[in-house]
Amino acid sequence: MTVRPADLPDFTNPPVTEVALGVQFNSIERFLTPHVGLLWETLREQFPTVEEHPPVAPSFETFGQGPQVGGNFGFHLQSFFRMPRMFFVKRNKTQLLQFQRDRFVHNWRKIGDEDPYPRFETMLSTFETGLQRFSTFLDEFSLGAMVPNQCEVTYINHVPLDSGETIFDAFTRLFGTLLSSTTVRNLGSPEDARILLCYVIRNEDQAPIGRLTVSAEPARTSDRTNIIQLSLTARGALTEPAISAVSKLLAIGREKIVYGFTDITSPAMHARWGRLK
Protein backbone atom coordinates (compact mmCIF):
# COMPACT_ATOMS: atom_id res chain seq x y z
CA MET A 1 0.00 0.00 0.00
CA THR A 2 1.17 3.57 -0.70
CA VAL A 3 2.67 5.31 2.34
CA ARG A 4 1.59 8.81 3.36
CA PRO A 5 4.37 11.38 2.73
CA ALA A 6 5.97 12.25 6.07
CA ASP A 7 5.77 16.03 5.72
CA LEU A 8 2.19 16.22 4.45
CA PRO A 9 -0.07 18.27 6.75
CA ASP A 10 -2.44 16.09 8.74
CA PHE A 11 -5.62 16.66 10.77
CA THR A 12 -7.32 14.45 13.35
CA ASN A 13 -10.78 15.71 12.45
CA PRO A 14 -10.76 17.09 8.87
CA PRO A 15 -14.07 18.48 7.54
CA VAL A 16 -13.98 16.15 4.54
CA THR A 17 -17.32 14.59 3.60
CA GLU A 18 -16.47 13.05 0.25
CA VAL A 19 -13.39 11.91 -1.65
CA ALA A 20 -13.31 10.65 -5.22
CA LEU A 21 -10.44 9.09 -7.12
CA GLY A 22 -11.04 8.77 -10.84
CA VAL A 23 -9.46 7.95 -14.15
CA GLN A 24 -10.80 8.82 -17.58
CA PHE A 25 -9.67 6.71 -20.52
CA ASN A 26 -10.21 6.55 -24.26
CA SER A 27 -13.78 5.39 -24.83
CA ILE A 28 -14.09 1.59 -25.00
CA GLU A 29 -16.87 1.35 -27.57
CA ARG A 30 -17.21 -2.42 -27.31
CA PHE A 31 -18.02 -2.21 -23.57
CA LEU A 32 -21.81 -2.55 -23.71
CA THR A 33 -24.63 -2.63 -21.17
CA PRO A 34 -24.75 -6.47 -20.97
CA HIS A 35 -21.08 -6.47 -19.95
CA VAL A 36 -21.96 -4.37 -16.90
CA GLY A 37 -23.96 -7.25 -15.46
CA LEU A 38 -21.09 -9.65 -16.02
CA LEU A 39 -18.68 -7.22 -14.39
CA TRP A 40 -21.01 -6.70 -11.42
CA GLU A 41 -21.16 -10.44 -10.91
CA THR A 42 -17.42 -10.40 -10.14
CA LEU A 43 -17.81 -7.56 -7.60
CA ARG A 44 -21.25 -8.27 -6.21
CA GLU A 45 -20.10 -9.76 -2.93
CA GLN A 46 -18.32 -6.54 -1.93
CA PHE A 47 -20.68 -4.15 -3.71
CA PRO A 48 -24.16 -5.69 -3.49
CA THR A 49 -26.17 -2.66 -4.66
CA VAL A 50 -26.22 -1.36 -8.21
CA GLU A 51 -27.50 2.01 -9.41
CA GLU A 52 -27.85 3.59 -12.87
CA HIS A 53 -26.93 7.22 -13.50
CA PRO A 54 -26.49 9.43 -16.56
CA PRO A 55 -22.98 9.31 -18.01
CA VAL A 56 -20.56 12.13 -17.37
CA ALA A 57 -19.19 13.91 -20.44
CA PRO A 58 -15.45 13.63 -21.11
CA SER A 59 -13.36 16.57 -19.96
CA PHE A 60 -9.73 17.52 -20.41
CA GLU A 61 -7.21 19.90 -18.93
CA THR A 62 -5.42 21.57 -21.84
CA PHE A 63 -2.95 24.44 -21.98
CA GLY A 64 -2.61 27.04 -24.67
CA GLN A 65 -3.29 30.72 -24.59
CA GLY A 66 -5.28 30.41 -21.39
CA PRO A 67 -8.95 31.09 -20.89
CA GLN A 68 -10.58 32.91 -23.76
CA VAL A 69 -13.03 35.73 -23.35
CA GLY A 70 -15.67 34.82 -20.85
CA GLY A 71 -13.61 32.21 -19.03
CA ASN A 72 -13.20 28.55 -19.77
CA PHE A 73 -15.60 26.83 -22.11
CA GLY A 74 -17.33 23.63 -21.29
CA PHE A 75 -18.42 21.36 -24.09
CA HIS A 76 -20.81 18.47 -23.93
CA LEU A 77 -21.42 16.26 -26.92
CA GLN A 78 -23.52 13.41 -25.82
CA SER A 79 -26.27 11.30 -27.29
CA PHE A 80 -29.36 10.12 -25.47
CA PHE A 81 -28.33 6.56 -26.15
CA ARG A 82 -24.98 6.61 -24.42
CA MET A 83 -24.43 3.81 -21.98
CA PRO A 84 -25.32 4.81 -18.41
CA ARG A 85 -22.84 5.24 -15.61
CA MET A 86 -23.16 2.39 -13.13
CA PHE A 87 -22.65 2.60 -9.37
CA PHE A 88 -21.65 -0.54 -7.47
CA VAL A 89 -22.30 0.36 -3.85
CA LYS A 90 -21.08 -1.25 -0.62
CA ARG A 91 -23.58 -2.41 1.96
CA ASN A 92 -22.93 0.54 4.31
CA LYS A 93 -23.35 2.96 1.33
CA THR A 94 -20.21 4.92 2.17
CA GLN A 95 -18.05 3.46 -0.61
CA LEU A 96 -18.79 2.80 -4.24
CA LEU A 97 -17.24 2.16 -7.63
CA GLN A 98 -18.44 3.99 -10.74
CA PHE A 99 -18.07 2.55 -14.23
CA GLN A 100 -18.82 4.03 -17.60
CA ARG A 101 -17.39 3.51 -21.06
CA ASP A 102 -14.59 6.01 -20.52
CA ARG A 103 -14.32 6.38 -16.72
CA PHE A 104 -13.67 4.51 -13.52
CA VAL A 105 -14.17 6.27 -10.19
CA HIS A 106 -13.98 5.21 -6.56
CA ASN A 107 -15.84 7.34 -3.99
CA TRP A 108 -16.05 7.51 -0.27
CA ARG A 109 -18.77 9.66 1.24
CA LYS A 110 -19.68 10.41 4.82
CA ILE A 111 -23.22 9.29 5.55
CA GLY A 112 -23.36 9.51 9.34
CA ASP A 113 -21.26 11.43 11.85
CA GLU A 114 -19.62 8.20 12.92
CA ASP A 115 -18.31 7.31 9.44
CA PRO A 116 -14.55 7.81 9.60
CA TYR A 117 -12.64 8.98 6.53
CA PRO A 118 -10.73 5.84 5.51
CA ARG A 119 -7.72 7.94 4.39
CA PHE A 120 -6.27 8.31 0.92
CA GLU A 121 -3.91 5.32 1.07
CA THR A 122 -6.76 2.90 1.85
CA MET A 123 -8.94 4.44 -0.84
CA LEU A 124 -6.13 4.24 -3.39
CA SER A 125 -5.73 0.54 -2.61
CA THR A 126 -9.47 -0.06 -3.23
CA PHE A 127 -9.25 2.07 -6.39
CA GLU A 128 -6.29 0.08 -7.71
CA THR A 129 -8.01 -3.24 -7.03
CA GLY A 130 -11.18 -2.09 -8.80
CA LEU A 131 -9.26 -0.69 -11.76
CA GLN A 132 -7.26 -3.89 -12.10
CA ARG A 133 -10.47 -5.91 -11.98
CA PHE A 134 -11.98 -3.73 -14.71
CA SER A 135 -8.86 -4.00 -16.86
CA THR A 136 -8.76 -7.79 -16.48
CA PHE A 137 -12.45 -7.97 -17.37
CA LEU A 138 -11.86 -5.97 -20.58
CA ASP A 139 -9.05 -8.36 -21.49
CA GLU A 140 -11.12 -11.46 -20.76
CA PHE A 141 -13.87 -10.34 -23.12
CA SER A 142 -11.49 -8.82 -25.69
CA LEU A 143 -13.23 -5.46 -25.39
CA GLY A 144 -10.12 -3.35 -25.97
CA ALA A 145 -7.29 -1.98 -23.90
CA MET A 146 -7.76 0.72 -21.30
CA VAL A 147 -5.76 3.81 -22.33
CA PRO A 148 -5.96 6.42 -19.56
CA ASN A 149 -6.00 10.08 -20.63
CA GLN A 150 -6.88 12.04 -17.43
CA CYS A 151 -6.82 11.43 -13.69
CA GLU A 152 -8.79 13.28 -11.06
CA VAL A 153 -8.86 13.57 -7.28
CA THR A 154 -11.64 15.48 -5.53
CA TYR A 155 -12.05 16.35 -1.86
CA ILE A 156 -15.29 17.95 -0.70
CA ASN A 157 -15.39 19.57 2.73
CA HIS A 158 -18.36 20.88 4.68
CA VAL A 159 -17.80 23.70 7.15
CA PRO A 160 -21.02 24.42 9.09
CA LEU A 161 -21.89 28.02 9.94
CA ASP A 162 -21.67 28.78 13.65
CA SER A 163 -24.81 29.88 15.44
CA GLY A 164 -25.79 33.43 14.39
CA GLU A 165 -22.94 33.63 11.93
CA THR A 166 -23.42 35.24 8.49
CA ILE A 167 -22.13 33.61 5.34
CA PHE A 168 -19.36 36.16 5.05
CA ASP A 169 -18.40 35.71 8.71
CA ALA A 170 -17.99 32.01 7.99
CA PHE A 171 -15.92 32.74 4.88
CA THR A 172 -13.67 35.01 6.94
CA ARG A 173 -13.32 32.39 9.66
CA LEU A 174 -12.48 29.75 7.04
CA PHE A 175 -10.09 31.74 4.86
CA GLY A 176 -8.70 34.35 7.28
CA THR A 177 -6.51 36.91 5.55
CA LEU A 178 -7.52 35.82 2.05
CA LEU A 179 -10.61 38.03 2.38
CA SER A 180 -9.09 40.78 4.48
CA SER A 181 -9.61 43.68 2.05
CA THR A 182 -13.16 43.20 0.86
CA THR A 183 -14.82 45.82 3.05
CA VAL A 184 -16.23 48.74 1.05
CA ARG A 185 -16.81 52.17 2.56
CA ASN A 186 -20.43 52.85 3.51
CA LEU A 187 -21.30 49.26 2.61
CA GLY A 188 -19.27 47.22 5.00
CA SER A 189 -18.59 43.55 4.39
CA PRO A 190 -20.13 41.55 1.53
CA GLU A 191 -23.41 39.85 2.24
CA ASP A 192 -22.53 36.80 0.17
CA ALA A 193 -19.42 35.32 -1.40
CA ARG A 194 -18.06 32.60 -3.69
CA ILE A 195 -14.47 31.73 -4.34
CA LEU A 196 -12.96 30.01 -7.38
CA LEU A 197 -9.21 29.63 -7.71
CA CYS A 198 -7.33 27.66 -10.39
CA TYR A 199 -3.67 26.74 -10.14
CA VAL A 200 -1.52 25.03 -12.77
CA ILE A 201 0.19 21.82 -11.70
CA ARG A 202 3.62 21.42 -13.30
CA ASN A 203 6.01 18.50 -13.59
CA GLU A 204 9.75 18.51 -12.77
CA ASP A 205 10.46 20.25 -16.10
CA GLN A 206 7.91 22.96 -15.30
CA ALA A 207 5.64 21.75 -18.10
CA PRO A 208 1.92 22.05 -17.22
CA ILE A 209 0.29 18.69 -16.56
CA GLY A 210 -2.93 19.61 -14.78
CA ARG A 211 -4.84 22.05 -12.62
CA LEU A 212 -5.88 22.35 -9.01
CA THR A 213 -9.28 24.01 -8.74
CA VAL A 214 -10.51 25.31 -5.41
CA SER A 215 -14.07 26.45 -4.97
CA ALA A 216 -16.02 27.61 -1.96
CA GLU A 217 -19.68 28.46 -1.90
CA PRO A 218 -22.56 28.64 0.55
CA ALA A 219 -24.74 25.54 0.55
CA ARG A 220 -27.32 23.64 2.54
CA THR A 221 -27.06 19.99 3.40
CA SER A 222 -30.02 17.64 3.13
CA ASP A 223 -30.69 18.14 6.88
CA ARG A 224 -30.89 21.91 6.19
CA THR A 225 -27.65 22.83 7.89
CA ASN A 226 -26.09 25.94 6.36
CA ILE A 227 -22.50 25.28 5.37
CA ILE A 228 -19.61 26.50 3.28
CA GLN A 229 -18.82 23.78 0.77
CA LEU A 230 -15.12 23.79 0.02
CA SER A 231 -14.19 21.61 -2.96
CA LEU A 232 -10.70 20.90 -4.23
CA THR A 233 -10.13 19.03 -7.48
CA ALA A 234 -6.79 18.10 -8.98
CA ARG A 235 -7.02 16.88 -12.55
CA GLY A 236 -4.48 16.31 -15.29
CA ALA A 237 -3.02 14.15 -18.00
CA LEU A 238 -0.73 11.22 -17.39
CA THR A 239 2.92 11.32 -18.40
CA GLU A 240 2.35 8.00 -20.15
CA PRO A 241 -0.99 6.47 -21.12
CA ALA A 242 -0.59 3.44 -18.87
CA ILE A 243 -2.55 2.12 -15.91
CA SER A 244 0.68 1.95 -13.91
CA ALA A 245 0.97 5.76 -14.11
CA VAL A 246 -2.52 6.39 -12.73
CA SER A 247 -1.75 5.86 -9.03
CA LYS A 248 1.30 8.10 -9.24
CA LEU A 249 -0.70 10.98 -10.67
CA LEU A 250 -3.49 10.49 -8.13
CA ALA A 251 -0.90 10.69 -5.35
CA ILE A 252 0.45 13.93 -6.82
CA GLY A 253 -3.09 15.30 -7.05
CA ARG A 254 -3.81 14.40 -3.43
CA GLU A 255 -0.60 16.09 -2.31
CA LYS A 256 -1.53 19.30 -4.19
CA ILE A 257 -4.99 19.22 -2.63
CA VAL A 258 -3.72 18.77 0.93
CA TYR A 259 -1.18 21.57 0.57
CA GLY A 260 -3.78 23.75 -1.14
CA PHE A 261 -6.33 23.11 1.59
CA THR A 262 -3.79 23.85 4.32
CA ASP A 263 -2.38 26.99 2.73
CA ILE A 264 -5.65 28.75 1.95
CA THR A 265 -7.51 27.95 5.18
CA SER A 266 -6.91 29.82 8.43
CA PRO A 267 -4.81 28.70 11.42
CA ALA A 268 -7.89 29.10 13.62
CA MET A 269 -9.70 26.46 11.58
CA HIS A 270 -6.61 24.24 11.59
CA ALA A 271 -6.83 24.26 15.39
CA ARG A 272 -10.51 23.25 15.25
CA TRP A 273 -9.71 20.39 12.88
CA GLY A 274 -6.86 19.19 15.10
CA ARG A 275 -3.86 19.88 12.91
CA LEU A 276 -1.05 17.48 13.76
CA LYS A 277 1.70 18.88 11.52
Next chain:
Amino acid sequence: MNVITTVGTTFAFDETAARLTEAYTDQVVIERPEIGPPNTMKPDWILLTASRMARLLQRYWHRTDESRRVPPDTLAFALTTLAQILPPSAPPPLVSERGEILQLQWEVGLGNLELEVFKPNEITVVYLGHTWKASNEFSEITDKFWEWFPQSTETPSPLADEILTLHNRASVDPDCVQTAKLAVRDASSLARR
Protein backbone atom coordinates in the same frame (compact mmCIF):
# COMPACT_ATOMS: atom_id res chain seq x y z
CA MET B 1 -31.16 10.23 -32.81
CA ASN B 2 -31.27 13.33 -30.69
CA VAL B 3 -27.92 14.82 -29.95
CA ILE B 4 -27.45 17.20 -27.09
CA THR B 5 -25.03 19.92 -27.96
CA THR B 6 -24.37 22.54 -25.36
CA VAL B 7 -21.70 25.15 -25.48
CA GLY B 8 -21.52 27.30 -22.45
CA THR B 9 -19.36 28.93 -19.89
CA THR B 10 -18.52 26.55 -17.11
CA PHE B 11 -15.74 26.16 -14.68
CA ALA B 12 -13.57 23.10 -14.92
CA PHE B 13 -14.66 21.74 -11.59
CA ASP B 14 -18.28 21.69 -12.69
CA GLU B 15 -17.48 18.74 -14.88
CA THR B 16 -16.18 16.67 -12.02
CA ALA B 17 -17.49 13.17 -12.44
CA ALA B 18 -17.51 12.01 -9.00
CA ARG B 19 -19.30 14.28 -6.63
CA LEU B 20 -22.21 12.74 -4.80
CA THR B 21 -22.43 15.13 -1.89
CA GLU B 22 -25.97 16.05 -1.03
CA ALA B 23 -25.48 19.74 -0.52
CA TYR B 24 -27.32 22.29 -2.59
CA THR B 25 -25.75 25.53 -3.66
CA ASP B 26 -27.58 28.62 -4.82
CA GLN B 27 -26.95 29.88 -8.33
CA VAL B 28 -25.94 33.50 -8.50
CA VAL B 29 -28.00 35.16 -11.22
CA ILE B 30 -27.33 38.81 -11.94
CA GLU B 31 -29.98 40.36 -14.16
CA ARG B 32 -29.06 43.78 -15.45
CA PRO B 33 -30.37 46.15 -18.11
CA GLU B 34 -28.36 46.25 -21.32
CA ILE B 35 -27.08 49.75 -21.82
CA GLY B 36 -24.79 49.08 -24.74
CA PRO B 37 -23.37 46.33 -26.94
CA PRO B 38 -21.67 43.57 -24.98
CA ASN B 39 -17.95 44.13 -24.71
CA THR B 40 -17.15 40.45 -24.43
CA MET B 41 -17.86 37.96 -27.18
CA LYS B 42 -17.91 34.23 -27.45
CA PRO B 43 -15.59 33.08 -30.22
CA ASP B 44 -17.23 33.14 -33.63
CA TRP B 45 -16.26 29.59 -34.54
CA ILE B 46 -17.82 27.76 -31.60
CA LEU B 47 -21.41 27.46 -32.67
CA LEU B 48 -20.90 26.08 -36.16
CA THR B 49 -18.05 23.81 -35.13
CA ALA B 50 -20.09 22.23 -32.35
CA SER B 51 -23.03 21.91 -34.71
CA ARG B 52 -20.90 20.19 -37.35
CA MET B 53 -19.53 17.78 -34.78
CA ALA B 54 -23.04 17.02 -33.58
CA ARG B 55 -24.03 16.22 -37.15
CA LEU B 56 -21.14 13.79 -37.34
CA LEU B 57 -22.57 11.97 -34.33
CA GLN B 58 -26.04 12.04 -35.88
CA ARG B 59 -24.77 10.38 -39.04
CA TYR B 60 -23.58 7.41 -36.99
CA TRP B 61 -27.13 6.67 -35.97
CA HIS B 62 -28.02 5.96 -39.59
CA ARG B 63 -25.07 3.66 -40.14
CA THR B 64 -25.61 -0.05 -40.11
CA ASP B 65 -22.06 -1.14 -40.89
CA GLU B 66 -19.31 -1.94 -38.42
CA SER B 67 -17.02 0.80 -39.69
CA ARG B 68 -14.84 2.62 -37.23
CA ARG B 69 -16.13 5.95 -36.05
CA VAL B 70 -14.87 8.96 -34.14
CA PRO B 71 -15.58 8.39 -30.43
CA PRO B 72 -17.38 11.17 -28.54
CA ASP B 73 -14.40 11.71 -26.25
CA THR B 74 -12.25 12.54 -29.28
CA LEU B 75 -14.83 15.16 -30.30
CA ALA B 76 -14.88 16.61 -26.78
CA PHE B 77 -11.11 16.75 -26.69
CA ALA B 78 -11.06 18.48 -30.08
CA LEU B 79 -13.43 21.21 -28.89
CA THR B 80 -11.43 21.74 -25.72
CA THR B 81 -8.28 22.02 -27.81
CA LEU B 82 -9.81 24.50 -30.26
CA ALA B 83 -10.87 26.69 -27.32
CA GLN B 84 -7.22 26.90 -26.33
CA ILE B 85 -5.58 27.43 -29.71
CA LEU B 86 -7.99 29.39 -31.93
CA PRO B 87 -8.33 33.16 -31.83
CA PRO B 88 -11.93 34.25 -31.24
CA SER B 89 -12.47 35.51 -34.79
CA ALA B 90 -11.11 32.40 -36.51
CA PRO B 91 -13.49 30.81 -39.02
CA PRO B 92 -15.11 27.48 -38.11
CA PRO B 93 -13.29 24.48 -39.59
CA LEU B 94 -14.74 21.91 -41.94
CA VAL B 95 -15.33 18.77 -39.90
CA SER B 96 -14.77 15.31 -41.38
CA GLU B 97 -13.61 11.88 -40.30
CA ARG B 98 -11.11 9.25 -41.38
CA GLY B 99 -11.99 6.12 -39.45
CA GLU B 100 -11.57 7.04 -35.77
CA ILE B 101 -9.60 10.16 -36.63
CA LEU B 102 -11.31 13.55 -36.58
CA GLN B 103 -10.16 15.97 -39.26
CA LEU B 104 -10.59 19.73 -39.04
CA GLN B 105 -9.70 21.83 -42.05
CA TRP B 106 -9.38 25.50 -42.97
CA GLU B 107 -8.29 27.23 -46.13
CA VAL B 108 -5.54 29.59 -45.11
CA GLY B 109 -3.32 31.75 -47.29
CA LEU B 110 -1.34 29.43 -49.51
CA GLY B 111 -2.99 26.12 -48.76
CA ASN B 112 -5.01 23.83 -46.56
CA LEU B 113 -4.46 23.86 -42.82
CA GLU B 114 -5.36 20.54 -41.26
CA LEU B 115 -5.71 19.54 -37.63
CA GLU B 116 -6.09 15.82 -36.99
CA VAL B 117 -7.26 14.50 -33.63
CA PHE B 118 -6.28 10.85 -33.39
CA LYS B 119 -7.58 10.38 -29.84
CA PRO B 120 -7.57 12.41 -26.62
CA ASN B 121 -4.13 13.91 -25.97
CA GLU B 122 -2.90 13.18 -29.51
CA ILE B 123 -3.15 15.83 -32.24
CA THR B 124 -1.21 16.73 -35.36
CA VAL B 125 -1.29 20.00 -37.28
CA VAL B 126 -0.16 20.06 -40.92
CA TYR B 127 0.38 23.21 -42.98
CA LEU B 128 2.55 23.78 -46.06
CA GLY B 129 4.55 20.61 -45.54
CA HIS B 130 5.25 21.31 -41.85
CA THR B 131 3.92 19.09 -39.09
CA TRP B 132 3.41 19.91 -35.41
CA LYS B 133 2.46 17.27 -32.84
CA ALA B 134 1.05 17.90 -29.38
CA SER B 135 -0.72 16.20 -26.50
CA ASN B 136 -2.19 18.70 -24.03
CA GLU B 137 0.19 21.66 -24.10
CA PHE B 138 -0.40 23.90 -27.11
CA SER B 139 1.73 27.02 -26.67
CA GLU B 140 3.63 26.63 -29.95
CA ILE B 141 0.57 25.59 -31.92
CA THR B 142 -1.44 28.43 -30.40
CA ASP B 143 1.16 30.94 -31.63
CA LYS B 144 0.94 29.45 -35.11
CA PHE B 145 -2.87 29.60 -35.20
CA TRP B 146 -2.83 33.24 -34.12
CA GLU B 147 -0.43 33.92 -37.01
CA TRP B 148 -2.63 32.07 -39.49
CA PHE B 149 -5.82 33.73 -38.26
CA PRO B 150 -4.86 37.27 -37.30
CA GLN B 151 -7.44 39.03 -35.17
CA SER B 152 -9.88 40.95 -37.31
CA THR B 153 -9.97 44.68 -36.68
CA GLU B 154 -13.61 44.73 -37.74
CA THR B 155 -16.40 44.10 -35.32
CA PRO B 156 -16.87 40.32 -35.04
CA SER B 157 -19.92 39.03 -36.83
CA PRO B 158 -22.90 39.09 -34.48
CA LEU B 159 -24.03 35.76 -33.14
CA ALA B 160 -27.46 36.49 -34.61
CA ASP B 161 -26.03 35.96 -38.11
CA GLU B 162 -24.82 32.52 -37.15
CA ILE B 163 -28.23 31.67 -35.75
CA LEU B 164 -29.88 32.81 -38.97
CA THR B 165 -27.49 30.66 -41.02
CA LEU B 166 -28.41 27.63 -38.93
CA HIS B 167 -32.11 28.36 -39.30
CA ASN B 168 -31.72 28.56 -43.07
CA ARG B 169 -29.79 25.31 -43.19
CA ALA B 170 -32.34 23.60 -41.03
CA SER B 171 -35.10 24.56 -43.46
CA VAL B 172 -33.44 22.68 -46.32
CA ASP B 173 -31.78 19.84 -44.44
CA PRO B 174 -34.18 17.81 -42.25
CA ASP B 175 -31.32 15.95 -40.57
CA CYS B 176 -30.02 19.23 -39.30
CA VAL B 177 -33.25 20.43 -37.73
CA GLN B 178 -32.87 19.00 -34.27
CA THR B 179 -29.21 19.94 -34.04
CA ALA B 180 -29.95 23.41 -35.29
CA LYS B 181 -32.76 23.89 -32.80
CA LEU B 182 -30.54 22.88 -29.94
CA ALA B 183 -27.67 24.96 -31.20
CA VAL B 184 -29.93 27.96 -31.67
CA ARG B 185 -31.23 27.56 -28.14
CA ASP B 186 -27.68 27.44 -26.82
CA ALA B 187 -26.61 30.34 -28.98
CA SER B 188 -29.53 32.41 -27.79
CA SER B 189 -28.59 31.65 -24.24
CA LEU B 190 -24.98 32.64 -24.98
CA ALA B 191 -26.09 35.84 -26.62
CA ARG B 192 -28.06 36.80 -23.54
CA ARG B 193 -25.03 36.52 -21.28
